Amino acid sequence: xxxxxxxxxxxSVVQESFGQLEHGLRxxxxxxxxxxxxxxxxxxxxxxxxxxxxxxxxxxxYAYIQVFRAVSLYIYVLWVYFGIAGATGxxxxxxxxxxxxxxxxxxxxxxxxxxxxxxxxxxxxHEAATSLGFGRVRGFTTVVLPQAIRTAVxxxxxxxxxxxxxxxxVAIIGTMDLMGVTNQLVGFYxxxxxxxTLVAFFYLTIVLVISALAAGLERHLQRHLR
Amino acid sequence: xxxxAFDWSVVLEHRHAFLLGAWLDIWVTAISFLLACxxxxxxxxxxxSGVRLFRWPAFAxxxxxxxxxxxVFLYWVYFGLAVVLGVAFTGVQAAIIALTLTGSAYTxxxxxxxxxxxxxxxxxxxxxxxxxxxxxxxxxxxxxxIRIALPPLGNxxxxxxxxxxxxxxxxxxxxxxxxxxxxxxxFTPFEPFxxxxxxxxxxxxxFSLVVTGAERFLRLP
Numbered sequence: 532x533x534x535x536x537x538x539x540x541x542x543s544v545v546q547e548s549f550g551q552l553e554h555g556l557r558x559x560x561x562x563x564x565x566x567x568x569x570x571x572x573x574x575x576x577x578x579x580x581x582x583x584x585x586x587x588x589x590x591x592x593y594a595y596i597q598v599f600r601a602v603s604l605y606i607y608v609l610w611v612y613f614g615i616a617g618a619t620g621x622x623x624x625x626x627x628x629x630x631x632x633x634x635x636x637x638x639x640x641x642x643x644x645x646x647x648x649x650x651x652x653x654x655x656x657h658e659a660a661t662s663l664g665f666g667r668v669r670g671f672t673t674v675v676l677p678q679a680i681r682t683a684v685x686x687x688x689x690x691x692x693x694x695x696x697x698x699x700x701v702a703i704i705g706t707m708d709l710m711g712v713t714n715q716l717v718g719f720y721x722x723x724x725x726x727x728t729l730v731a732f733f734y735l736t737i738v739l740v741i742s743a744l745a746a747g748l749e750r751h752l753q754r755h756l757r
Numbered sequence: 758x759x760x761x762a763f764d765w766s767v768v769l770e771h772r773h774a775f776l777l778g779a780w781l782d783i784w785v786t787a788i789s790f791l792l793a794c795x796x797x798x799x800x801x802x803x804x805x806s807g808v809r810l811f812r813w814p815a816f817a818x819x820x821x822x823x824x825x826x827x828x829v830f831l832y833w834v835y836f837g838l839a840v841v842l843g844v845a846f847t848g849v850q851a852a853i854i855a856l857t858l859t860g861s862a863y864t865x866x867x868x869x870x871x872x873x874x875x876x877x878x879x880x881x882x883x884x885x886x887x888x889x890x891x892x893x894x895x896x897x898x899x900x901x902x903i904r905i906a907l908p909p910l911g912n913x914x915x916x917x918x919x920x921x922x923x924x925x926x927x928x929x930x931x932x933x934x935x936x937x938x939x940x941x942x943x944f945t946p947f948e949p950f951x952x953x954x955x956x957x958x959x960x961x962x963x964f965s966l967v968v969t970g971a972e973r974f975l976r977l978p
Contacts, residue, residue, distance in 0.1 A: 538841045601961035603919035606933060606954050613946035618761045696826040703828075703926055710828060717836065724837035727829060735824035 544722045545729050555712030556733060562626065562708060563695045566633035570694070571687070573634060574641025581646055592642070599639035604697050608632040612704045629701030633694055640690055648683035649675065681752045688745035692738050699734070709733055767943050768952045771935065778932030779956050785849060785929075786918045789856035793917070794910070796857060797864025804869050815865070822862035827920045830855035835927040848929035856917050863913045871906035872898060904975050911968035915961055922957065932956060 580592035599607075612628035615621065623631070652675050660670035702710035713730040717723045768775070803815035835851035838844075846854070875898050883893040925934035936949035 537843060540841075597962075598958060601915075601958040602954050603922040603957060605923050606950065606957060609933070609936070610947075610950040610954055613940060614950040615947070617944075617946035618763075620761070696824075699826040699828045700923065710826070714832070717832075723832070724841045727833040727837040731825045731829050731833060734826055734829060735821060738824035739820075 538724075540725065541720075541722050542725055544716075544720045544725050548716050548720070548726060548729065551712050551716060552709060552730070552733060555707060555709040556737075558626075558706060558708040559695065559698055559710075559737070562629055562633070562698045562701065562706070563691070565630050566637065566694050566698070567691050569630070569634040570637035570641050570690075573638035575645055577638055577642035578645035578649065581642060582649065596639045596642050599636050600643075602636065604632060604636055604700050605703065607636055608701060608704055625701065625705040628704060629698065629706055633698060633701070637690060637694055640693075641687065644683050644686040644690065645679065648679040648686075651682050652678045684745070684749055684752060688741065688748075692741055695737055695741070696734060761947065763948065764943075764945055765948055767939055767945050768948045771939055771949075774935045775932050775952060775956065778930060778935040778953075779960065781849075781929065782918065782921045782924075782931045783960070785852055785856065785924065785931075786914065786921045789853050789860055789921075790914050790917055792853070792857040793860030793864050793913070796861035797866075798868050800861060800865035801868035801872065804865065805872050819862045819865050822858055823866075825859075827855060827859045828923055828926070830858055831923060831927055834858075848924065848927045851927055852921070852924040852929055856920055859920065860913060860917050863916070864910065867906050867909045867913065868902065870909075871902040874905045875901045904972075904977070907972055907975065908968065911965070914968075915964060918960065918964070919957070922953070 577592050577595055580588045581596065583589050583592070608628060611632050612623060612625065616623060616628075656678065657670060657675055660674040661667075665674065698708060699710035702708050702714065705711065707715075709730055713726050717726050720726065800815045800818055803811040804819075806812065831851065834854045835846060835848065838854075839846050839851070879897055879901065880893055883897040888897065922931065922933050925931050925937065928934075932953045936953045939949040940946045
């Protein structure tokens with residue numbers, strides 16, 4: 532306890548850091564949103580391949596999902612940023628490497644979410660669409676997919692929360708997102724406890740805001756049931 | 758395009774270092790997971806207790822911890838908490854604390870759902886048979902809840918193992934640290950990072966088989 536009291540907290544650092552953290556916040560949000568949109572699209576493609584009639588395509592999608600769900604983001608970021616750059620001579624910026632790594636890893640999770648959601652849509656829905664004269668593609672996009680997405684939203688939101696939290700890892704290769712800016716500020720002010728506590732609350736706030744927005748979205752999507 | 762000369766011998770030469778690093782990741786994960794299960798169970802019990810004074814802090818704890826990235830916890834414990842408490846944590850200690858904190862929020866939710874997933878009638882039947890509250894939980898509810906909790910607990914373990922690959926950022930010489938060291942020594946980034954990726958994939962695959970086996974073993978006739 533005496534050690535606790537011996538430490539002089541410097542919470543004034545928090546106030547001085549807000550400007551720079553705001554900049555970091557913007558990078559974090561941009562990184563996460565771009566990765567979200569791309570992994571939503573890529574995940575749907577992988578899910579469709581996973582459910583394809585053509586066996587090699589199905590197997591390839593299965594392998595893709597298993598491999599990328601097993602790899603950690605940090606190792607994958609290092610692999611993309613250093614490994615690929617070294618092997619092919621293509622130099623990616625840390626931010627681009629981060630977007631690629633976040634997108635590919637999360638698309639594997641998204642694919643599984645889509646697959647279970649698509650599987651949960653009643654077969655009769657598709658059959659009804661066919662009997663009403665919808666083609667395969669139209670029947671899928673206007674009848675099956677919207678219902679599947681409704682089921683998938685809560686899981687997709689959880690995935691987005693993970694993307695935001697995991698995006699902090701990209702700071703290790705040098706992005707100036709919330710985490711990167713904080714590390715720099717810690718080096719400058721020498722107040723690790725105050726600044727890491729502050730950034731924890733930044734992430735917590737983002738996560739809570741996303742959850743609140745998601746609750747609203749779910750209510751909106753369920754309005755036809757009331 | 759492929760002017761890069763692949764040299765896998767650097768990986769093979771250092772295979773012992775990789776395996777030692779992987780072993781460090783595994784046991785740090787295992788210890789953190791066990792501690793997270795204990796802490797998570799305590800939080801879950803507070804949450805399902807009828808007492809509002811206990812339920813609210815437990816709920817807040819889960820929300821708070823789940824909203825903060827593991828990397829932030831690692832830095833927070835290793836640099837922040839260490840300064841405030843005046844304790845110099847070793848990297849491994851800080852890693853275990855951070856992983857336990859993060860893991861406990863997930864295990865708490867899993868145990869809560871599992872306890873809630875056991876049919877109410879089971880507890881009622883135990884009470885009717887004269888079981889006290891404590892032994893109802895220990896002998897009737899808990900064994901059934903564990904079976905429900907096992908698959909998601911397996912996922913949490915894998916999540917922690919993946920999280921454990923981060924601990925080189927606070928200086929723990931795990932397998933990622935070894936890979937980075939090799940990259941810096943030989944300027945061969947592709948091979949060592951591919952190697953640790955493959956090691957992780959194999960570890961996760963083996964662990965999934967173990968969990969599937971455990972599920973089959975515990976399944977009720």
